Structures are given as C-alpha cells and as structure tokens.
Amino acid sequence: MLFQVEMDVKIPHGMDAAxxxxxxxxxxxxxxxxxxxxxxxxxxxxxxxYRNTSIFDVGSAAELHDILMSLPLFPFMEIQVTALCxxxxxxxxxxx
Amino acid sequence: MLFQVEMDVKIPHGMDAAxxxxxxxxxxxxxxxxxxxxxxxxxxxxxxxYRNTSIFDVGSAAELHDILMSLPLFPFMEIQVTALCxxxxxxxxxxx
Amino acid sequence: MLFQVEMDVKIPHGMDAAxxxxxxxxxxxxxxxxxxxxxxxxxxxxxxxYRNTSIFDVGSAAELHDILMSLPLFPFMEIQVTALCxxxxxxxxxxx
Amino acid sequence: MLFQVEMDVKIPHGMDAAxxxxxxxxxxxxxxxxxxxxxxxxxxxxxxxYRNTSIFDVGSAAELHDILMSLPLFPFMEIQVTALCxxxxxxxxxxx
Amino acid sequence: MLFQVEMDVKIPHGMDAAxxxxxxxxxxxxxxxxxxxxxxxxxxxxxxxYRNTSIFDVGSAAELHDILMSLPLFPFMEIQVTALCxxxxxxxxxxx
Amino acid sequence: MLFQVEMDVKIPHGMDAAxxxxxxxxxxxxxxxxxxxxxxxxxxxxxxxYRNTSIFDVGSAAELHDILMSLPLFPFMEIQVTALCxxxxxxxxxxx
Amino acid sequence: MLFQVEMDVKIPHGMDAAxxxxxxxxxxxxxxxxxxxxxxxxxxxxxxxYRNTSIFDVGSAAELHDILMSLPLFPFMEIQVTALCxxxxxxxxxxx
Amino acid sequence: MLFQVEMDVKIPHGMDAAxxxxxxxxxxxxxxxxxxxxxxxxxxxxxxxYRNTSIFDVGSAAELHDILMSLPLFPFMEIQVTALCxxxxxxxxxxx
Amino acid sequence: MLFQVEMDVKIPHGMDAAxxxxxxxxxxxxxxxxxxxxxxxxxxxxxxxYRNTSIFDVGSAAELHDILMSLPLFPFMEIQVTALCxxxxxxxxxxx
Amino acid sequence: MLFQVEMDVKIPHGMDAAxxxxxxxxxxxxxxxxxxxxxxxxxxxxxxxYRNTSIFDVGSAAELHDILMSLPLFPFMEIQVTALCxxxxxxxxxxx
Numbered sequence: 013m014l015f016q017v018e019m020d021v022k023i024p025h026g027m028d029a030a031x032x033x034x035x036x037x038x039x040x041x042x043x044x045x046x047x048x049x050x051x052x053x054x055x056x057x058x059x060x061x062y063r064n065t066s067i068f069d070v071g072s073a074a075e076l077h078d079i080l081m082s083l084p085l086f087p088f089m090e091i092q093v094t095a096l097c098x099x100x101x102x103x104x105x106x107x108x
Numbered sequence: 109m110l111f112q113v114e115m116d117v118k119i120p121h122g123m124d125a126a127x128x129x130x131x132x133x134x135x136x137x138x139x140x141x142x143x144x145x146x147x148x149x150x151x152x153x154x155x156x157x158y159r160n161t162s163i164f165d166v167g168s169a170a171e172l173h174d175i176l177m178s179l180p181l182f183p184f185m186e187i188q189v190t191a192l193c194x195x196x197x198x199x200x201x202x203x204x
Numbered sequence: 205m206l207f208q209v210e211m212d213v214k215i216p217h218g219m220d221a222a223x224x225x226x227x228x229x230x231x232x233x234x235x236x237x238x239x240x241x242x243x244x245x246x247x248x249x250x251x252x253x254y255r256n257t258s259i260f261d262v263g264s265a266a267e268l269h270d271i272l273m274s275l276p277l278f279p280f281m282e283i284q285v286t287a288l289c290x291x292x293x294x295x296x297x298x299x300x
Numbered sequence: 301m302l303f304q305v306e307m308d309v310k311i312p313h314g315m316d317a318a319x320x321x322x323x324x325x326x327x328x329x330x331x332x333x334x335x336x337x338x339x340x341x342x343x344x345x346x347x348x349x350y351r352n353t354s355i356f357d358v359g360s361a362a363e364l365h366d367i368l369m370s371l372p373l374f375p376f377m378e379i380q381v382t383a384l385c386x387x388x389x390x391x392x393x394x395x396x
Numbered sequence: 397m398l399f400q401v402e403m404d405v406k407i408p409h410g411m412d413a414a415x416x417x418x419x420x421x422x423x424x425x426x427x428x429x430x431x432x433x434x435x436x437x438x439x440x441x442x443x444x445x446y447r448n449t450s451i452f453d454v455g456s457a458a459e460l461h462d463i464l465m466s467l468p469l470f471p472f473m474e475i476q477v478t479a480l481c482x483x484x485x486x487x488x489x490x491x492x
Numbered sequence: 493m494l495f496q497v498e499m500d501v502k503i504p505h506g507m508d509a510a511x512x513x514x515x516x517x518x519x520x521x522x523x524x525x526x527x528x529x530x531x532x533x534x535x536x537x538x539x540x541x542y543r544n545t546s547i548f549d550v551g552s553a554a555e556l557h558d559i560l561m562s563l564p565l566f567p568f569m570e571i572q573v574t575a576l577c578x579x580x581x582x583x584x585x586x587x588x
Numbered sequence: 589m590l591f592q593v594e595m596d597v598k599i600p601h602g603m604d605a606a607x608x609x610x611x612x613x614x615x616x617x618x619x620x621x622x623x624x625x626x627x628x629x630x631x632x633x634x635x636x637x638y639r640n641t642s643i644f645d646v647g648s649a650a651e652l653h654d655i656l657m658s659l660p661l662f663p664f665m666e667i668q669v670t671a672l673c674x675x676x677x678x679x680x681x682x683x684x
Numbered sequence: 685m686l687f688q689v690e691m692d693v694k695i696p697h698g699m700d701a702a703x704x705x706x707x708x709x710x711x712x713x714x715x716x717x718x719x720x721x722x723x724x725x726x727x728x729x730x731x732x733x734y735r736n737t738s739i740f741d742v743g744s745a746a747e748l749h750d751i752l753m754s755l756p757l758f759p760f761m762e763i764q765v766t767a768l769c770x771x772x773x774x775x776x777x778x779x780x
Numbered sequence: 781m782l783f784q785v786e787m788d789v790k791i792p793h794g795m796d797a798a799x800x801x802x803x804x805x806x807x808x809x810x811x812x813x814x815x816x817x818x819x820x821x822x823x824x825x826x827x828x829x830y831r832n833t834s835i836f837d838v839g840s841a842a843e844l845h846d847i848l849m850s851l852p853l854f855p856f857m858e859i860q861v862t863a864l865c866x867x868x869x870x871x872x873x874x875x876x
Numbered sequence: 877m878l879f880q881v882e883m884d885v886k887i888p889h890g891m892d893a894a895x896x897x898x899x900x901x902x903x904x905x906x907x908x909x910x911x912x913x914x915x916x917x918x919x920x921x922x923x924x925x926y927r928n929t930s931i932f933d934v935g936s937a938a939e940l941h942d943i944l945m946s947l948p949l950f951p952f953m954e955i956q957v958t959a960l961c962x963x964x965x966x967x968x969x970x971x972x
Contacts, residue, residue: 013264013265013266014152014265015265015287015347016152016154016161017348023951024313024314025888025891025951025952026888027313039197040196040197043197044197044199047198047199047200048199054150054163054200054203055195055197055198055200055203056110056112056192056193056194056195056198056203057192057193057194057195057196057941058190058191058192059190059191059192059193059879059937059938059940059941059944059957060191060881060940060941060944060955060956060957061955061957064195065112065190065192067150072205072289073205073206073207073287073288073289073347074205074289074290074347076287076347076348077289077345077347077348080347080348087311087313088313091348091349092348093287093347093348093349094154094155094161095154095155095156095207095265095268095285095287096152096153096154096155096161096265097152097153097155097264097265097266097269098152098153098266099151099152099153099160100136100153101135101136101139101140101151102143102151102152103140103143103144104143104150104151107150107151107152109936109937109938110937111827111937111959113828119279120793120794121216121219121279121280122216123793153269155207155265155266155268155269155272155285156209156268156269156272156283156284156285157283157285168877168961169827169877169878169879169959169960169961170827170877170961170962172827172828172959173825173827173828173961176827176828183791183793184793187828187829188828189827189828189829189959191879191937191940191957191959192937193936193937193938193941194938206344208344208346208353215471217408217411217471217472218408231389232388232389235389236389236391239390239391239392240391246342246355246392246395247387247389247390247392247395248302248304248355248384248385248386248387248390248395249384249385249386249387249388249461250304250382250383250384251382251383251384251385251399251457251458251460251461251464251477252383252401252460252461252464252475252476252477253475253477256387257304257382257384259342259344286346286347286353287346287347287348288344288345288346288347288353289344289345289347290344290345291343291344291345291352292328292345293327293328293331293332293343294335294343294344295332295335295336296335296342296343299342299343299344301456301457301458302457303457303479303539305540312505312506315505360397360481361397361398361399361479361480361481361539362397362481362482362539364479364539364540365481365537365539365540368539368540375503375505376505379540379541380540381479381539381540381541383399383457383460383477383479384457385456385457385458385461386458398536400536400538400545407663409600409603409663409664410600423581424580424581427581428581428583431582431583431584432583438534438547438584438587439579439581439582439584439587440494440496440576440577440578440579440582440587441576441577441578441579441580441653442496442574442575442576443574443575443576443577443591443649443650443652443653443656443669444575444593444652444653444656444667444668444669445667445669448579449496449574449576451534478538478539478545479538479539479540480536480537480538480539480545481536481537481539482536482537483535483536483537483544484520484537485519485520485523485524485535486527486535486536487524487527487528488527488534488535491534491535491536493648493649493650494649495649495671495731497732504697504698507697552589552673553589553590553591553671553672553673553731554589554673554674554731556671556731556732557673557729557731557732560731560732567695567697568697571732571733572732573671573731573732573733575591575649575652575669575671576649577648577649577650577653578650590728592728592730592737599855601792601795601855601856602792615773616772616773619773620773620775623774623775623776624775630726630739630776630779631771631773631774631776631779632686632688632768632769632770632771632774632779633768633769633770633771633772633845634688634766634767634768635766635767635768635769635783635841635842635844635845635848635861636767636785636844636845636848636859636860636861637859637861640771641688641766641768643726670730670731670737671730671731671732672728672729672730672731672737673728673729673731674728674729675727675728675729675736676712676729677711677712677715677716677727678719678727678728679716679719679720680719680726680727683726683727683728685840685841685842686841687841687863687923689924696889696890699889744781744865745781745782745783745863745864745865745923746781746865746866746923748863748923748924749865749921749923749924752923752924759887759889760889763924763925764924765863765923765924765925767783767841767844767861767863768841769840769841769842769845770842782920784920784922784929807965808964808965811965812965812967815966815967815968816967822918822931822968822971823963823965823966823968823971824878824880824960824961824962824963824966824971825960825961825962825963825964826880826958826959826960827958827959827960827961828959832963833880833958833960835918862922862923862929863922863923863924864920864921864922864923864929865920865921865923866920866921867919867920867921867928868904868921869903869904869907869908869919870911870919870920871908871911871912872911872918872919875918875919875920
C-alpha cells in the first residue's frame with residue numbers, strides 16, 4: 013500500500029553541531045536501509061528547502077507509523093501523510 | 109529533471125455528461141501516451157478525492173508547462189508544481 | 205485498517221428538489237449497507253453543519269477510495285482522509 | 301454527549317528526558333482510567349504524527365473541559381473540540 | 397449548556413426578492429421564538445457584515461443541531477459552533 | 493457599546509511557577525472587578541483551551557483598549573476584537 | 589470614534605452593465621455625501637484591486653453598521669472592520 | 685505617494701526591561717519626528733493589540749523602506765506594506 | 781519605481797469562446813505595447829498555471845493602478861502588488 | 877531555466893552580533909559572485925521586510941538547490957521556489 017509522506021525538517025537554532033551530525037548520519041543509514049528493503053520506495057529533495065517528498069510502500073498504516081517514529085530526525089520533523097492508490101489511467105501495474 | 113505535480117480536478121456542476129465523458133476519455137489517452145514516453149513518470153490517485161499526485165521527468169520547466177496546458181482537463185484543474193532534485197540519501201540513481 | 209473520513213456536503217443552490225431527495229435516499233441506503241458490513245464503522249453528524257465525521261475499517265486504501273467514489277453524494281462532497289492506527293495507550297484491542 | 305477531540309502534542313526541544321518520561325507515564329495511566337470509565341470512548345493515533353483523534357462521551361461540555369485540563373500533557377497540547385450528534389443515517393443507537 | 401454559534405449568511409446573487417423576503421421574515425419569527433424560550437440566549441450583529449454572534453443554551457449538542465437545521469436561512473449559512481463552559485473567574489452564576 | 497473579545501493565553505514553557513501564579517491571581521481579581529462594574533459583561537471559557545470568549549460594554553474603543561492593556565496576562569495573550577451592534581431580530585433591548 | 593474599514597468589491601460576472609453603472613453612480617454619490625459630513629474621513633484605492641481602505645469617524649459601532657448597510661454596493665462587498673484608537677506616539681490630536 | 689503600513693510588534697518574552705524601555709523611547713521620538721516632517725502622515729493603534737495602522741507619504745518605495753528599517757523596534761516587527769492611490773470617489777485632493 | 785505584480789487569471793466556465801479570444805488578443809497587444817515602453821519590464825509565465833509574475837517600472841503607484849485597470853483581462857484577474865526597491869547586495873544599478 | 881525565489885530571513889533574537897555581521901558579509905559576497913556569473917539574474921528587496929524576490933537562471937533544478945544551500949544565511953531563511961517559463965506575450969527573448 014502506498015503513502016505519500018512529506019517531511020519538513022526544522023532544526024532548532026543553537027543545536028550542538030556534533031549531536032546534529034550524528035543524527036544526520038544515523039538518519040541517512042536508516043533511510044538507505046529502508047530504501048533497500050523497498051519500504052521507502054522513492055525519496056526526493058524539494059528544491060530550496062530542508063524537506064523531502066517520499067513514497068512509502070507498506071503493509072499497513074500502522075507499519076508506516078512505526079517506521080516514521082523510528083527515524084532519528086523524527087522529533088524535528090513536521091510530517092504530512094497522504095494515502096494513495098492506483099490511478100485508473102496509470103499504465104504502471106506497480107504504482108498500485 | 110523531475111517535478112512533483114498535484115492536479116485537483118473541479119468539474120462545474122451541471123456540465124454536459126457527454127462533453128465530460130469525452131474530456132475524460134481524451135485525458136486518459138493523453139495521460140497514457142505521456143506515461144509511455146516516460147515524461148509522466150508516476151501517476152497516483154489521492155484517496156477520497158478527484159485529485160492525483162504525479163512525477164514528471166522533463167527537459168525543462170517550459171516543456172512541463174506545455175505538457176500541462178495540453179491536457180484536456182487543464183481548464184478544470186488547480187495545479188501545484190514543485191521542483192524536485194536528487195536527495196543525498198537516495199540510493200536510486202534514477203530519482204535524480 | 206482504520207481511516208478517519210470527514211465529508212462536507214455542498215449542495216449547489218437551485219438543485220432540483222426531487223433529484224436531491226433521490227440522492228439523499230440512495231446515500232442513506234448505501235451508508236446503512238456499508239455500516240452493516242462493518243466497513244463504515246462509525247458515522248457522526250458535526251453539530252450545526254451538513255458534514256459528518258466517520259471511521260472506516262477497510263482492507264486497503266484502494267478499497268476506501270472505491271467505497272467513497274461509490275457514494276451517491278460524492279460529487280457534492282469535500283472529503284478529508286486521515287490514516288489512523290492503534291494508540292499505544294488505547295485499551296480497546298479493536299481500535300487498531 | 302459525544303465530542304471529537306484532536307490533541308496535537310508539542311514537546312519543547314530540550315525538555316528534561318526524565319520529566320518527559322514521567323509525564324508520559326502519568327498521561328497513559330490517566331488515559332486508560334478514563335477509557336475504563338467509558339468517558340474517553342475512542343483513542344486513535346494519527347499516522348506519522350504525535351497526535352491523536354479521540355471521541356469523548358461526557359455529561360456536559362464543562363465535564364469535558366475539566367477532564368482535558370486534568371491531562372498531564374495538557375500544557376503541551378493544542379486541542380480542537382468538535383461537538384457531535386447522532387447522524388440520521390447511523391444504524392448504531394449508541395453513536396448518539 | 398452554552399454554545400457560541402457564529403452564523404455567516406451568504407445569499408446567492410440573483411435570488412428572487414420575494415423568496416428572500418419571505419425567508420427573512422420566517423427567520424426573524426423563528427429567531428424571536430427561540431429567544432423567548434431562552435434557548436437562543438444572545439444574538440448580536442457583527443458590524444459591517446451579514447453575520448451574527450450568538451449564545452445558545454441547550455440541553456444537549458443534538459438539540460442545538462436540530463434547532464440550527466430548523467432555521468429558514470440555514471441552507472445559506474456557514475456556521476461555526478464552539479462549546480463553552482463557566483469561566484473560573486466569572487462572577488455570573490448563570491454564565492455556566 | 494459592545495465588543496466581542498477573544499483572548500488566547502500562551503504561557504511560555506519554563507516560566508517561573510510563582511510568577512505565573514501571581515499573574516493569574518491578579519488577572520482574576522482584575523477580571524472580577526471589571527465584571528462588577530459591568531464593563532466585562534460576559535466571560536466564558538472555551539472548552540479544551542486556555543482561551544475565553546468575552547463581551548465588553550464600554551463607552552468607546554479607546555476605553556476598551558486601555559482595559560485590555562491593563563490586564564496582568566495581556567503580554568501573554570493573542571486578542572481578537574470584533575465590534576458588535578444590536579441585531580434587528582433581537583428581543584433583548586440590552587443586547588445593544 | 590475611528591474604525592478602519594476595508595471593502596473588497598466582487599461584481600458577479602455577467603451582471604447587467606446598466607444595473608452596475610447605476611449602482612456605481614449611486615455608490616459614488618453616497619460616498620461623497622458621507623465624506624462631506626466627515627463620517628467617511630478617508631478613502632483610498634488599493635493599487636491593482638477593486639478594493640478600498642477607509643477610515644470612518646462615527647458616534648458608535650451601530651452607526652457604522654447602518655452606514656455600511658446603506659451603501660448601494662454593500663451586497664457585493666466583503667468588508668473587514670477594525671476598531672482603532674489614538675496611538676500614544678501620535679502627534680495629531682484628531683487621530684483619536 | 686501613499687502607503688498603508690501595518691506594524692505588529694512582537695517583543696520576545698524575557699527581554700531586558702531597561703533595553704525594552706530604551707527601545708520604546710527611541711521609537712517614540714523617531715515616530716514623532718517622522719510625523720512632524722509629514723512622512724508618517726497617520727498613526728493609529730489597533731484596539732486590543734500591540735499593533736498600529738499607519739499611512740506614510742513618501743517620494744518613493746525605496747524611501748519608505750529606508751524609513752521602516754530605521755525604526756528602533758524594526759527587528760521586532762512584522763510589517764505589511766500596501767500601495768495606495770487616490771480613490772475616484774474621494775473628495776480630498778490630498779488623499780492622493 | 782519597481783513593483784512585483786502577480787496576476788492570476790480566472791476565466792468563468794461557459795464564457796463565449798469568441799469573446800474570450802478577443803479579450804486575449806487585446807490583452808496580448810496591450811501587454812506588448814506596455815513592454816515596448818518599458819513600463820512592463822518583465823513578464824513570466826508561472827509553470828502549470830494561468831498566471832504570470834511581472835515586474836513593472838512606473839513613476840508612481842497611481843500610474844501602476846491605472847495601467848492594471850486598463851488591461852482587457854483585468855475583470856478576470858486576482859492581482860497581488862508588492863513594492864520593491866534596490867537590494868543593497870544587487871550589482872545591477874538598474875534593479876532600483 | 878528561470879526560477880523565482882523568495883527568501884524571507886528570520887534572524888533569531890539574541891544572536892551574537894559579530895557572528896551575524898560575518899554571515900551578512902559572506903552572504904553579500906556570495907550573492908554578488910552569483911550575480912556576476914549570471915546565475916542570480918535579479919535581486920530585489922521587498923519594501924518593509926527582511927526579504928527578497930529573486931530570479932535565478934540555472935541549468936537545472938538540482939543546480940538551483942545546491943546554490944541555495946550554499947548561501948551563508950540559508951539556515952535562517954524560509955524559501956519559496958516557483959518554476960517560470962517564457963510568457964507567450966513576452967517581447968523579451970531572454971525572459972525564457
């Protein structure tokens with residue numbers, strides 16, 4: 013099942029640089045793991061912003077919630093979730 | 109170059125059913141042609157709405173504008189365009 | 205899987221009363237059928253508005269979309285869909 | 301009498317972890333007590349957010365206010381309250 | 397139980413003047429009846445707008461919904477309902 | 493002359509508890525004094541929020557401004573002021 | 589007493605030109621009469637819009653409401669009213 | 685050339701009182717100087733808010749920008765600028 | 781003096797095609813005349829929308845208003861005007 | 877390819893003055909370098925705000941993102957990016 017997830021990262025001013033760097037490294041590792049399993053199907057940067065647009069492919073809404081909660085940067089994100097389904101005009105069987 | 113395009117279709121009440129059906133058929137044909145060429149890379153329906161979320165892969169912003177203007181349902185759409193680029197944590201070379 | 209669905213009904217002024225009554229009767233029949241099957245789990249009226257707040261229990265987001273599209277009043281609704289999951293503090297196993 | 305209550309929790313960055321954990325434990329105990337009495341009838345997590353959608357069944361609006369004020373996390377919540385009533389198409393006598 | 401109700405009247409352009417006058421007369425009669433019974437406790441005009449701010453005193457949210465639905469101008473109103481309760485600093489026992 | 497005033501109180505996290513308690517006590521005393529003189533005609537709590545809806549009866553807009561500025565919690569409030577007048581359908585001479 | 593009034597004129601498409609011209613002529617006459625009496629103290633056009641920003645000097649909010657209701661274009665206006673008072677740094681005794 | 689300028693002052697909580705008092709004194713002196721030269725033509729307080737509505741009469745938009753930047757409280761203001769011109773129904777030659 | 785002007789064109793559904801074509805032709809002629817005189821300095825299409833972003837170079841705000849009012853499509857536009865001035869970091873003397 | 881970029885600078889209160897001055901100097905140097913290469917084609921100040929409106933001419937959306945990320949004040953900016961293309965009525969070949 014596909015969900016569009018938009019993540020807007022808001023780092024508080026004055027955050028310790030080492031702490032932030034560590035968070036970013038762990039976020040990257042986690043994001044790449046989730047991409048390899050196919051759960052985090054697409055990940056794009058929105059131009060000019062510390063923000064991404066993503067497509068997740070999960071078995072349930074609950075699974076998506078657990079994944080998002082597990083992201084190291086989760087406490088610093090504003091997240092919008094939109095349920096998607098296959099478009100009747102799509103020619104891609106996989107864009108279900 | 110990738111752009112996220114969100115199209116919200118607003119059909120005026122009282123529109124002639126035959127005219128509308130013809131528009132929808134032509135929209136579908138056009139959408140499928142553009143998917144086959146790879147320009148309209150992804151097309152998803154937003155659940156519960158007459159609205160889609162799409163990813164376009166075009167050579168320029170001008171090309172995207174001409175394509176959107178050519179859609180039969182364009183006069184009845186509210187469209188949001190967001191420029192995307194490759195995310196540094198993406199593992200997909202093609203999600204450029 | 206549970207989704208919160210908010211439906212705001214906007215009837216165009218001047219709509220034929222018999223047509224509207226027929227739509228409402230068919231909407232009611234459909235809503236009650238869907239409640240009996242357990243898919244439309246809860247249905248409440250928002251006080252002072254021609255609007256409801258509902259909870260749907262479906263197998264997938266695609267199933268929810270098909271159900272909402274099948275509602276006789278769908279063309280006159282503005283719909284918001286929110287994916288829900290079980291709250292860690294919930295004591296109701298069924299509020300999954 | 302039923303009210304839909306949406307609670308959006310905003311924890312200030314830098315809050316002491318032990319203080320926060322204690323708040324969360326007490327919030328959970330209080331939420332479960334209120335569910336057992338039937339006052340907090342439903343409690344769902346909104347996917348991807350530190351936010352819930354709830355249904356309260358109270359004797360009056362004043363009772364609801366006192367309950368919400370008593371929640372340990374109340375000072376960190378943005379709350380929306382919506383008065384509900386039985387929908388004429390509902391088949392559930394209890395969704396009054 | 398007290399509710400603040402804000403009613404914003406939007407008359408469609410081109411509505412038949414006699415029909416509108418009849419609606420307004422019936423709205424006035426109904427509003428005054430409801431004030432006499434004490435249910436519609438306060439009714440003020442918002443300066444410069446075809447809009448009122450009102451306080452209703454009802455036995456339940458459902459009663460309020462039925463009353464609002466019964467107003468002749470209801471189909472032309474956008475309504476906001478806000479649940480109120482006694483303020484701890486109020487000196488008026490009746491502003492419950 | 494009547495004005496509707498909505499006061500939304502936003503206490504900064506980490507404010508000294510003794511300072512806050514003192515502010516609240518003084519706010520309450522001031523609010524009750526103003527109610528006794530008839531200037532602060534109505535004061536209701538909005539359910540689920542640290543917010544009130546009030547009706548003030550003042551000789552001029554300038555008088556209202558001076559009163560609001562004099563409230564101990566003024567620096568922590570977001571305030572909306574709406575000018576009211578007698579509604580032509582009101583039966584209460586005093587709701588001028 | 590001074591009020592800032594912002595009037596945004598929305599003429600429905602397809603309105604009869606003669607009717608509209610007549611409305612505009614009468615609006616102008618009324619606006620100039622009210623300026624001569626000093627009630628409509630200032631009247632400016634907002635650049636690029638069919639909209640004005642005005643300052644009214646009236647004895648009460650009720651008087652302002654009656655004046656605005658009497659404007660020939662009132663049914664086609666969206667109006668915002670803001671209560672003003674003398675600024676402590678103003679050097680103009682008359683900007684009360 | 686006339687511009688409407690709305691200044692909303694947001695003082696951060698915890699600002700040193702002496703620093704703030706000094707800023708306010710200097711703001712007042714500057715505002716009165718600019719009123720005397722005729723550049724800051726009108727200055728009103730919005731009732732219930734730490735906010736003003738002003739009319740500036742300047743030779744150019746650049747001159748207005750330099751003036752606003754020079755205000756001691758500028759770093760604590762949210763400012764909206766609206767270009768005005770003479771209204772065709774105005775009887776005041778000077779409200780150009 | 782420079783102003784940024786954003787024009788969003790909203791053509792009513794069902795407008796006569798010949799009337800619309802005539803309006804568009806006249807709009808184009810007028811736009812090109814104004815570009816040749818240097819008043820309409822830049823004109824860009826916003827991708828995916830019937831909307832432009834423009835820069836005007838005029839002697840006064842009043843001149844800008846007269847020009848915008850003279851556009852054949854003005855009655856069908858929503859317009860936003862923003863006053864600009866030279867940026868201190870600009871290297872273009874002409875971007876005044 | 878042209879993009880409109882709007883940058884709203886929000887400096888946190890209490891930021892060290894020397895740090896801020898250094899940031900501003902480096903921002904200015906970077907902005908002027910980018911203007912000299914032609915990438916940052918236009919740069920205007922919005923009157924009354926710490927905000928600019930700019931036009932960038934880049935080879936791709938990704939190039940624009942890298943440039944914006946490289947600005948010294950980027951962490952303190954809210955940025956809006958709008959894709960532009962040549963307007964059919966433009967007479968400037970270069971406003972592509």
